[in-house]
Amino acid sequence: MASPRSRLLRHIIVIAVAIIAAISLVMMGIARAKAVEPEDPAGGSSNPHARAVPDIYPVPQSETADGVRVNLRGKVTLVVGAETDRAAVKAVKETLTTTSHRRVRTLTPQRASRIHGGSVIYLGTIADNSAVGPALKQLGVDGASALQHDEGYVLATGRIHHRPAAVLAGADDVGAFYSAQTLRQIVRHGSVAPAIVKDWPLMRVRGAIEGFYGTPWSHAARLDQFAFYGRQKLNTYIYSPKDDPLLRAKWREKYTGKQKKKLKELVDTATANHVKFTYALSPGNDICYSDKSDLDATVAKFDSLYKLGVRDFYIALDDIEPELQCEADKEKFAGHANGFKNLADAQAYYLNAVDSAFVKKHDDVGPLQMVPTNYNGSAADPYKGELGKTMNGDIQLQWTGESVVSHRITTKDTLAAQVTYGTKANPRQLFIWDNYPVNDFAQDRLFLAPLIGRDSDLYTATTGITANPMIQSYASMPALFNYADFTWNGPAYRPKQSMAAALKYVAGPSAKTRRSLTAFADLNQNWQNDTKTPSAPQLVADVARFWKNYDGRRFPAGSALAGRAQLISDMPHDLKRLAVPGFYDDSVHWIDAAAHWGHAVTDALHMLKAVTRDNGTAVVANRKKMTDAVDKATKATQPTLNKGTLVPKVGDGVFQKFITRAKATADSYLGVTPPAGGGQTARTSMTAYGDNSPANMFDGDPSTKFWTDAAPQIGDYIGTDLGAEKSLSSIKIRQSGSDDSTGDMMYHATLQYSTDGETWKDAGTFDNRPVIAKKFDSPVKARYVRIIAQAPNPGGKWIKIREFAVGAVPDGVTSTIPAADGTSLADLVDGRVDTSWTASRKANRHDAVTKVFDERTVKSVTVLGDSTGTIQVRRHGEWKMIGSLKDGYTKVSVRRGDAVTGVRLVFAHGTTPTVSEVIVK
Missing domain, CATH: 3.30.379.10 (Chitobiase/beta-hexosaminidase domain 2-like)
Structure with missing residues (x-):
């Protein structure tokens, strides 16, 4: 057997030989590389595979x-x-x-x-x-x-x-x-x-239609869009903003003055970027299809636009009443018992006339385009079939897929639609109006998920796609980047890679900015609860990993979730450096909301760390910071054209779920438990939209809501069953998207209460009030509370109820100081740290809150809130001080073995106390 020293020597020799061999191989490789790739004095390299082709988007053929x-x-x-x-x-x-x-x-x-x-x-x-x-x-x-x-x-x-x-x-x-x-x-x-x-492109039409409702794009934003389209090989823009009266309400009038000058600039800039500026006239609200004067007005309008440089024209007949407007049309187009067929005949008559009188008179004008009144679905119906038979075959029709907003658009369905809108012998050439990433129906959201759900060979069934973007033009660029990629070369389109390239384009060269923008996009993924578009997947993964470690009693100092929370918190600073600065301006309220959520997560992590260290003071302090951050995150800051100011939503609910669980963990540590028995349940005549269930009204979280799926009619109601008859001191119902916005809510409501659910007493009528608040001069007995509609909502608006809070006078709790408005004694013992009783005035000597109960052994008294004074317990009928109150968190032990029948908080003279919870254990 060799000695340890000789074995060590052989080991060193082997390592040395290996190192020498490795160095030799590296040097041989360098020499070979130099031999294969000589530097050309003129700047060329003869090595064809010296480097892969840099990423090109759209992906080439x-x-x-x-x-x-x-x-x-x-x-x-x-x-x-x-x-x-x-x-x-x-x-x-x-x-x-x-x-x-x-x-x-x-x-x-x-x-x-x-x-x-x-x-x-x-x-x-x-x-x-x-x-x-x-x-x-x-x-x-x-x-x-x-x-x-x-x-x-x-x-x-x-x-x-x-x-x-x-x-x-x-x-x-x-x-x-x-x-x-x-x-x-x-x-x-x-x-x-x-x-x-x-x-080369696989689709002929590639671009966007500005066809959403809400705040229109600015003139500067449209100009920037055209430059972006040119760079990304998008060739079509359909001008259809709902704010331009000369498109709809005043469609017969021509552009003059500044409007004409601006339109000319749009046309010229689009043309300079090889983008076809397509003008979409929307005459359907008041047109008489058979009236020659309306035809003449259309031709005159188009001719004036032709002189401005427009070469592509479009008639939009969407979003109108599906019926004939004038008596002349009703007389001329009465050949069918089915009114939809008559409507199709009238529209075809008008479109064919425009095609003949204007489009075909100009060799340099593209085929006439249109969107029909029934613009979705591939199934046959009388309107589609009649339009297909009577409208000129070369008029191009636009279609939105199987639904108005289609999660999936397949080649099979598109081919079927060609026949539906045409004939079997002559299928209609159509292109797609794709309602993504449009957010006019959800103006509190941004949609930054990659385009998915379109068949890769869709180019074989359609001439192209125009995406309907968001109200935020620059924030729409990532999705439009995807459309450019998909419509150019669908078989090579890879959603994740394409979106990564899109975000890189918007972010610019800074790796830090790209990381920040990627994290922001992760918070704005979910598209109408689409199962293939997960909610904030990166955040979800970090949250899941954190809870796995936490439940296993591991709390890493630098968890991935902590790092992500910091990244999110820094977004307002980091995203100011984007290569496309308009994206920041478009998204600033969502960015700020995300940052507040990031701070809330950081505070929650500190709070949970304090739980593991048995530090109640730190738990309460960080819980308050967390709650304050959540309040900022859920503040209405996003203005809209007609829906008031909305709360910008980010994180697809993942933040809320994390905060809710973190709160529950901290509250369990603090000893806070909801009172036993008889929680609130909903009683309503209305049904929920999606997963916005009535239970959300009672979860203590104003960022969730009960959202109805229809507007209320007279007699519709939303309310609660308290589980038992109680003495009510106050009621507060928070409607709409925020406390100061009139969006979806019950506009004409009467507040009622009842002991049996049959006989109701009115407590007030509230019109146009996002917050319905009632404080009773003296408590009233009730088990049931509701609001009931006295009139239909304006504009068919639905209802959102974020919180439905009923303040009941708790048994055995009294105060020598009245409660401030919006608070009640019930808040002291409701098992919710986020609710508080606040005094309506400064405390005098001996002012106190008292809680009495049946005799029992008490080990500790914990008080949460901002107040100073003393804590007393009643033993054998006498009040004894057991400790001093301090702001935030106070926990005082009670001598074992003593039976206690009450707890009293005596407040320091001159203070205005606030108490969140009194916990007696």
Whole structure:
């Protein structure tokens, strides 16, 4: 057997040999790399696979890392034709000058022989730049597969005449422009990456329709949208803002003055970015389809817009009454017993007339587009069938999928809809109005989840998609980025990767900013309770991991949840640095709300840590900080056009669930338990929307709600059963989205109470009151309380009830000081730390709150609240001081063995006490 020393020596020798061998291999690899990839003095690299092609979005049809690196930091010459697209030339020059910080020399193909040294960029179509075709040929690149498609392009790198070069060849002007957008994405470290890209779109129509209700986009935001569309290869914008009266209420009138000037700027900016500005007229509310004067007004309106540069026109017949408006129409279109068929005939008559009188008179105008009155579903019905038979076959129809808001849009359903809106022999060519990420129905939300639920081969069944975005134009950009990716190349679309790229685009180069924006997007995921769009998945994972550790009695100092809470808390600072600053401005109220939730989570973690350390003072202090942060997070700050000021919602309810569990853990430690027996239950004639159940009215959390799924009619009611008859001192019902906004609520309510649920007494009538509050001069007996509608709600608005609180006079609890408004003695013993009794005045000497009970052994008295004074217990009929009250948390032990029949808090003279809970154990 060898000695330990000899074994150690052999071990050292083996390690040394291994290290020498490893170093040799590394050096051989370096030498091999240098042999394969010599540096070209002119800036090109001959290694075709030296680096993968940088990410390109939309994802191209074909890309390989062939060619050479093209240095842009030295001398660069741009070869363009006299007719090469100006927007493409401008985009390429911006990329080159930004990279090189030098003036780029521009030559025509005829003068290309004068190029001496440096790198060369060839840009244009084969028709407008005679150098492009030969350049592709010299590179050995066959671009036919891409250049036969409208908007297609080829981008290839290599050496031409021994110089590093990039060729940007477009099938047309748009293709040349799109090649410039791809060039921008593959420039890295001062060079064009080695690449051969052959690309074209699979959908012809790709873009957005500004078709939502609510606050419209600003003029500046629309201009920025067009620049964004150009960069992302989106080619369509449908102008349909509901705030423009010249689209709807005054649709017959023409634009003049400032309105005309602004519209002209929109059209010109869209055109400069190769975006088709489509004007959507909405005459359906008062049109007489057969009236020649209305046809003439339409043609005159379109003709005036044509003079401004508009070349794509649209008739929107959505969101109108499905019936004929004028007597002339009712007489002319009466051929069917079914009124929907007659409506379809009238609309087809009008649309066909517009098509003939205007669209077909202009060779440079695109096909007429329209959205029908019945715009969703693939199942046949009389309206769709009749419209399909009578409307001109080349009029393009827009459709929203199987539903108004469709979670899934399939190729099968779309093909079926083509037949439904056309005929079996001649299916109707249609494109999709996709209602995502639109938030006009939920203006307290942002939707930042990636686009999902669309078949990858949908391009085989539709000419394209226009997304209906959010009221927040810049916050809509991530989803629109996804649409650009999906409509360009659906089979290659990967939702998560595409959204990551979208967020990187918005955030810019800072890794910290990207992390912050990614975390913010995680808080704004859930799309109408879509099962495929989970709620805040990253936050959920961190919360689950934390509770697993906490339940296992492990409390890591630097948990992932603590780190995420800090990241969220820092968002107001970090997201001010976005590359797209408008996103911050759009989202600021959601960002601030998220930060408050982040602070609340941090405070909750400190509170839970204090529980593990048996530090009641710290538990209460951090619980209060947490509650204050939640109050800030749930404050109404987001203004809307017609729904008041709303509470911006973030986190998809995950924050609330975490805080609720953290509170329960802390309250259990403090000894707070809800009083036994007879909790509140709901009694209502109305049903809930989704999971917004009536029980939410009684959970003590104003961020949850009972939300009805319909507007109230006269006699509809919402109320509570207290479980037993009680003496009521106050009632407070918090409606709508916040205490100071009139949104969804019962607008004309009478407050009632009853002992038997049959005979009711009125306690007041409340009109347009988000908060219904009643304080009784003297307690009233009741078991049932409700509000009952005295009239229908305006505008068919639903009802939200966030809290339905009934203050009952507790047995055995008295006070020498009246309660302040909005508080009651019941709050002292209701088992909820978040409710408090507050004195209505400063305490005089001997002012006290007293709780008496049957004789029992008491081990401790805990008082939560902000008050000073003394704590007393009654033994053998006499009150004895057992300790002093202090702000926040006071726990005093009681001598064992003594029977106690009461507890009294005697307040310090001149103080205004607040007591959250008195806990006797």
